Every structure is written in C-alpha cells, then in structure tokens.
Amino acid sequence: MYEKVEQFEEIVRKRFGLQQHLLYDYGIFKKDGRLPLEQTHVLSLEFFPPGEFERIEDSNPDGTAVIDIDVYSGEVLSMLYVSGVRTGTPILLPNEDEVKRWVLEAQPTKDMLPLQVQKSExxxxxxxxxxxxxxxxxxxxxxxxxxxxxxxxxxxxxxSFPPSAMVQKEDYQLKLDEHMKHQAAEQVSLVQIPSVKNKEWVAAYVFDEVYVHNDGQNTSDYLMDVRTSVPVHKKMMWDEPLEEEFKEGVLFKSEILKKGWPAEKPHPLKIVFTENELKRVEEATREFLRRAYPYDSGKWELGRVHMDKEYVIAHLHRANDNRLIKRKLAVYIDCVTYKAINYMDSQLFLSMYNDLKPSKEAKINGVHAFEQLWDCATLEPWYVYNPKSNTYEICGKLDCEYGIRADNGERVTVNDLFL
Known part of the structure; x- marks a missing residue:
C-alpha cells in the first residue's frame, strides 16, 4: 500500500513545496464524490513542518499541512495549514482572477460548469x-x-460538480402569476418561532421553501440532502413497549487506515429503496422507539429515509408539532442487518428554548396573511437535481423572506423573528 501512498506523496510535496516536511500520518476514508450519489476514496496526508516530530496533546503542530486527495483522479480535494501558518512554498493569490485561474488549473477535468467568484471577509x-x-x-x-x-x-x-452534459437546459417558463399564486397558497403554514430576545414563542405565517417544476404543476421539497432522500411521512404507532432498553452501539467511521489500498471505487449511494427495504427500515425504527422512547407511540413521524455510506438514516420529527424548529431524531440503521445502531436527539439543543413564554393568541387568519406574503414572494430559477433522470432540470425556487405575526398582522423578516 505504501508504494501507492508514496506516488501521491511526491506529487503533493512538489506542488506545495513540502520537500523538507515529515509525512507523519496518512489514512484512507470514503467520501461523497464530484457527482450526485457518487462516492470515492480519499487519501489524507499529514505533513509536519521542519523540526516537528510528534503531536502535542493529540494536536498537530502549527504549520502542519493536511491534504486530502481523490485516489482515483489524483485531484486535491482540500488542503490547509494548521492555525493558518503557511510552511510550504508560498502560492500567491493576490486577486480574484488569480484565485480563479489557480482553482481551474487544479481541477481534474476541463468539462465543468462555470464558477462565479465572491469574496467575503x-x-x-x-x-x-x-x-x-x-x-x-x-x-x-x-x-x-x-x-x-x-x-x-x-x-x-x-x-457536487456535475459536467455540462448533466444539465438539461430549457427556457425558464415560470412567473409569479395567478397559477403560481395557487401553488404558493399551499406552501403557507402557521408555525411557532422562538424569539430569544423577547423570551417568547411567536406564532407566524411563513412560506415553506419549495421548488416548482418548469411545467408549473409539480413541486419538490427543499432539502439539503435532496440527492438521496426518500419521503415516507408515516406516524409511528405501537401497542406495547419493549422491556429491554436500547443499547447504543459504535458508529464506525469509513476510514480504512493502513489495512490496504481500496480494491475498487465505492458503489453510488442508494436513491431507490424497494418496498421490502422501506418496510424493514420502518420496522427497525419502530423497534428502536419501543426501546428508547417506549411510551411515545403516536408522538413521532418518520419523515424521510436516506442512505449515507454504511448506514440507512431514518429521520423523525415530533408529530403534530408546528414549531419551526422541531424536535428531531436521526436513527442510524445498519444497511445489512437492518438493526438500529445509534441515534441523535435534538432535545438538548432545544432545551435553550424551555423558558420561553407561549405565543400570544392568533388573531389573523391564514387567507389575510397569505395576501401579505404574496406581495413579497420570490420565484428564482434554479437547476435542481432529479435522481430519476440523473440530470439537473430548471425549476423555480418559491420562497418569501418574511413572516406575518398571527397576533397582530405585522410583516417582519423571518430572521428578525428569531432575534
């Protein structure tokens, strides 16, 4: 294995001027690839600066160069100097043009979509x-x-960095017209928003972000992991709890360490679950709840399921909860045995809102609130990945940055409501 590591080591040393650095450690792990659903193996190299030979309290010394490389394409996916202390050959990037030039030269293929540069602080x-x-x-x-x-x-x-061939170009047809107004009316919800500044919950009407397909008829939910999510929307019910408590297992990292070079590229992430697989996920989730939350029958909804490397993750939220920030569970299920291994509960995070006063009585109806929201609604073109066709298709992102307070009808930005 080390012979292959040495090949990448030499390339990295020359590129970043690390000839005098010590290759202290390396490992291989699985990671999302350049394309939706794609996975790859990444070689991570840690180069200590000259004069440094060991970690200090399990931390790498300042100036350590940590570089991740795709083992199949040879592309550098990330690099950093610990604490921002540059110790290799300086690469000068004095302006946006030089940054863009350097980035484009670092890409493994020239068939990539255009990049727009923005400089922040x-x-x-x-x-x-x-x-x-x-x-x-x-x-x-x-x-x-x-x-x-x-x-x-x-x-x-x-x-994701898809090639141009994956983008299905077509003229954008959507407008904020009467037809879209009917679509928008279905996206308005009355939710509870925590206002830390005022130490209370605020009931407000807001838009649920949604992508409207170019035909103006169909919609897709706005999800960060839309690539691999399968909607379920099923309330979890059971008659009796299980006596044996749920025992948390260890979630294994996908790191291979130094056991051997990967034999082949990982399979793409699963986006389609068979009826039997979804049934087994549902059964595993219910069994977990009966052990970990034995008296919560009917209180949790299985919202969606997605595949993440070695695990199927079942995403649940409190049923019949109209708070904008809901209590959620993520249950990690072994994709071979379909047994729950571990879980995450957002209750600890939500405890910061325990002392907030209940929201004031709602006096504004949804129809009136929608008319106010419609006046400031936005519909912007986006290319959205369709896993069924494996292409990006033009859609309109329907959204509104404002909310209408249900107690007094005031229109304020949703961000301000959180303050």
Whole structure:
C-alpha cells in the first residue's frame, strides 16, 4: 500500500513545496464524490513542518499541512495549514482572477460548469457553480483562504460538480402569476418561532421553501440532502413497549487506515429503496422507539429515509408539532442487518428554548396573511437535481423572506423573528 501512498506523496510535496516536511500520518476514508450519489476514496496526508516530530496533546503542530486527495483522479480535494501558518512554498493569490485561474488549473477535468467568484471577509474567496448565472441544487462550492500576504493557507471543495452534459437546459417558463399564486397558497403554514430576545414563542405565517417544476404543476421539497432522500411521512404507532432498553452501539467511521489500498471505487449511494427495504427500515425504527422512547407511540413521524455510506438514516420529527424548529431524531440503521445502531436527539439543543413564554393568541387568519406574503414572494430559477433522470432540470425556487405575526398582522423578516 505504501508504494501507492508514496506516488501521491511526491506529487503533493512538489506542488506545495513540502520537500523538507515529515509525512507523519496518512489514512484512507470514503467520501461523497464530484457527482450526485457518487462516492470515492480519499487519501489524507499529514505533513509536519521542519523540526516537528510528534503531536502535542493529540494536536498537530502549527504549520502542519493536511491534504486530502481523490485516489482515483489524483485531484486535491482540500488542503490547509494548521492555525493558518503557511510552511510550504508560498502560492500567491493576490486577486480574484488569480484565485480563479489557480482553482481551474487544479481541477481534474476541463468539462465543468462555470464558477462565479465572491469574496467575503477575512480573505476568504468563495467560488460557486452556475449555469448561465443560475445556481444548482445540490451545487458545488470551493473555498480558498489566503493570509495577509495573499498566500494560500487553505483550499476545500464541497458539494457536487456535475459536467455540462448533466444539465438539461430549457427556457425558464415560470412567473409569479395567478397559477403560481395557487401553488404558493399551499406552501403557507402557521408555525411557532422562538424569539430569544423577547423570551417568547411567536406564532407566524411563513412560506415553506419549495421548488416548482418548469411545467408549473409539480413541486419538490427543499432539502439539503435532496440527492438521496426518500419521503415516507408515516406516524409511528405501537401497542406495547419493549422491556429491554436500547443499547447504543459504535458508529464506525469509513476510514480504512493502513489495512490496504481500496480494491475498487465505492458503489453510488442508494436513491431507490424497494418496498421490502422501506418496510424493514420502518420496522427497525419502530423497534428502536419501543426501546428508547417506549411510551411515545403516536408522538413521532418518520419523515424521510436516506442512505449515507454504511448506514440507512431514518429521520423523525415530533408529530403534530408546528414549531419551526422541531424536535428531531436521526436513527442510524445498519444497511445489512437492518438493526438500529445509534441515534441523535435534538432535545438538548432545544432545551435553550424551555423558558420561553407561549405565543400570544392568533388573531389573523391564514387567507389575510397569505395576501401579505404574496406581495413579497420570490420565484428564482434554479437547476435542481432529479435522481430519476440523473440530470439537473430548471425549476423555480418559491420562497418569501418574511413572516406575518398571527397576533397582530405585522410583516417582519423571518430572521428578525428569531432575534
């Protein structure tokens, strides 16, 4: 295995000027690839700067170069110097043009969608994928950070970078017309929003973000992991709890360490579950609830299921809960045995809202609130990934940044309601 590691080691040393650095550690792990649903193996290399030979309290010394490489394409997926201390050969990136040039040269293929450069604070450049100025979901993001001398200190790629052939171009047909108004009316919900500043819950009417297909008829939910999510929307019921408590297992990382070089590229993530597989996920989730939350029959809804490397993850939320920030569970299920291994509960995070006063009585009806929201609704074109066709299709993202307080009818931004 080390012979293959050495090949990448030499490439990285030359590229970043690390000839005098010590390769202290390395490992291989599984990671999402450049395309939706794709997975790949990544080699992570840790180079200590000259004069450093060991970790200090399990931490790498300042100036350590940590570099991740796709083992199949040889592409550098990320690099950083610990604490931002540049110790290799300086790579000068004095402006946006130089940043973009360097990033494009670092890509493994020239068939990639255009990148738009935006510079934010602290010398951080952000480059995003666009098609004719239209963003993608899920899209790709590249972050490049430089120090005060305009020297590269970190680089990282996130998300999907599809080739142009995956984008199904067509003229955008959607408008904020009467037909769209009917679509929008179905997206308004009365929710409870925590206002920390006022120490109370605020009842407000808001839009649920949604993608409207270009035919104006169908919609898709706005999800961060829309690539692999399968909607279920089923309330979890049972007659009796199980006496034996749920015992949490260890969630294994996908790291291979130094046991051997991967024999083949990982299979793509599952996006279609058979009826039997979904039934087994549902049964595993119910069995988990009967052990971990034995008296909560009917209180949880299985919202969606998705595959994440070694595990099927069942996403649940409190049933009949109209709070904008719901209590949620993520149950990790072994994809071979279909047994729940571990879980995450958002209750601890939500405890910060325990002392908030209940919301005031709602005096505004939904019809009146919708008319106010419709006046400031937005419909913006996005290319959205369709897992069935494995293409990106033009859609309209229907949204509104405002909410209508149900107690007094005031229109305020949703962000302000959270303050």
């Amino acid at each position: 602290c010398n951080l450049y952000m480059l995003q994928t666009y098609v004719d100025g239209i963003p993608l979901s899920p899209g790709g993001l590249i972050e490049v950070k430089v120090n005060e001398r305009q020297e590269l200190t970190s680089y990282a790629k996130f998300g």
